Amino acid sequence: MPHKQRLFFRNVFLILLGNFIYAVAVTAFILPNGLITGGSTGLALLFYHQFGLPITLFVSLFNLLMFVLGALVLGKTFALTTLLSSLFYPLALIFCQSMPFFKDMTSDPLLAAIYAGLLIGFSIGIVIKAGASTGGMDIPPLVINKKSGLPVALVMYAFDFSILLAQIFFANKEQVLYGILLVLIYTLVLDKVLLFGQAQTQVKIVSDKYEEINQLITRRLDRGSTLIQAQTGYQRRESMLVLTVVSNRELPRLNELVLSIDPHAFMIINSVNEVKGRGFSADKSYLEG
Numbered sequence: 001m002p003h004k005q006r007l008f009f010r011n012v013f014l015i016l017l018g019n020f021i022y023a024v025a026v027t028a029f030i031l032p033n034g035l036i037t038g039g040s041t042g043l044a045l046l047f048y049h050q051f052g053l054p055i056t057l058f059v060s061l062f063n064l065l066m067f068v069l070g071a072l073v074l075g076k077t078f079a080l081t082t083l084l085s086s087l088f089y090p091l092a093l094i095f096c097q098s099m100p101f102f103k104d105m106t107s108d109p110l111l112a113a114i115y116a117g118l119l120i121g122f123s124i125g126i127v128i129k130a131g132a133s134t135g136g137m138d139i140p141p142l143v144i145n146k147k148s149g150l151p152v153a154l155v156m157y158a159f160d161f162s163i164l165l166a167q168i169f170f171a172n173k174e175q176v177l178y179g180i181l182l183v184l185i186y187t188l189v190l191d192k193v194l195l196f197g198q199a200q201t202q203v204k205i206v207s208d209k210y211e212e213i214n215q216l217i218t219r220r221l222d223r224g225s226t227l228i229q230a231q232t233g234y235q236r237r238e239s240m241l242v243l244t245v246v247s248n249r250e251l252p253r254l255n256e257l258v259l260s261i262d263p264h265a266f267m268i269i270n271s272v273n274e275v276k277g278r279g280f281s282a283d284k285s286y287l288e289g
Contacts, residue, residue, distance in 0.1 A: 011081065011130040018127035019085050022134060023092035025119035028105040029112040036171060036179040037120075038160025040066075040136035046163065049170045059136070066139040073143045081132030082139075089134065109174075113182040120182075121189025128152065128194060137163075153191035157183060201251050202272050205242040205258060206230065207265040216257050217244050245272065 029035070036042060044058040063086070071079035096102050106112055124134060133139050141155035160183040168176045205213055210227065217225045223244055230241040246254055251269070258265050 011132070012084070014126045014130035015081055015084055015132050016088055018123040018125075018130070019089040019134060020092045020096075021119050021123035021126075023089060023096045024102060025116045025123065026093060027096035027099075028102045029116035029119070030182075032104065033107065033109045033112040034175065035109065035112060035116060035182060036164070036167065036175050038137065038163040038179070038183055042160070042163040042167060042179075043137065045171070046166050063136050066136055069143060070133065070139040073146060074139075078131060078133075078142075081130065082135055085127060085132055086135050109178050110181075113178045114185060117182045117185025118189055121186035122193055124186070125190045125193025125196075128190075151191065152194060153187050156190065157187040160187070200245050200272050201248055202243070202245050202270050203251070203254060204268040205244075205265055206239060206267075207242070207258070207262045208239070209262045209265075210240040210242050212261050213242050213258055213265070216261065217242070217254070220257060221246065221250060221254060223250070 030037065036045070040059050040062050043062065044053075047053045047058050067079065067082060067086075070082055106115075124138060127134055128138070128142070133142060137159055138156070140159065141152045144150055144155050145152045161180065164176055164179045164183060167179075207213055214225050214227060217223050223246055225242055225244040228241040228243055230239050231237065232239055244254075255267070258267065
């Protein structure tokens with residue numbers, strides 16, 4: 001099966017799975033415990049109490065507007081996959097509500113907020129990683145991320161937190177507090193899911209045996225490297241710095257190999273959130289000879 005076709009089916013699976021998990025969270029934890037959250041529903045409640053606008057009408061118009069915005073800014077593929085979410089989610093919700101297993105999970109609102117937050121954060125995260133969204137207020141953070149580079153989870157938290165605070169004037173204050181906890185948890189989980197599999201480790205190595213270390217990285221670890229001209233601060237001695245990026249799993253092996261060549265090698269190790277390029281976001285290519 002071609003790579004693009006495999007990727008397409010993988011993304012469709014993630015979108016369906018994410019929406020199903022979202023439906024489980026709503027059925028098992030949010031609805032039975034009367035929890036409130038942000039998003040388009042929270043915004044609809046605000047407009048209903050302030051201006052008398054029917055909730056169903058507002059949600060329908062707002063989701064349609066956000067869908068058009070997403071299609072214009074994020075592309076047709078995004079729009080089609082988001083449409084898949086919009087069509088599948090109500091069906092998943094109906095299915096979950098018909099299953100006795102998902103009912104009466106807990107009557108403790110604190111437990112409900114925690115587990116709902118974990119499930120919703122995970123579900124939104126895998127849907128976004130598949131190039132789609134669950135619709136509504138999920139779309140503005142994606143648009144802002146594309147235009148300004150601000151983290152999706154941070155923008156989503158800011159929107160949802162603001163919507164929840166606005167509801168404190170007409171909703172039960174304890175409900176709002178649980179809602180803020182719910183939003184905080186799913187925002188943190190969402191951020192972890194979006195970064196999962198992308199975080200790598202950057203290693204800078206200063207050693208007189210830089211050539212051997214460079215060969216070791218490219219041949220033994222099968223990773224790329226960069227040699228950077230450097231100068232020591234105290235003795236002003238010219239040296240070469242070896243820069244490479246490896247996965248977290250490869251770091252112990254790299255450390256072991258470098259120290260086997262030069263036990264006095266100076267290494268700077270730090271985590272990076274994302275790496276793009278050959279060997280990471282693109283396939284590796286090799287030179288012959």
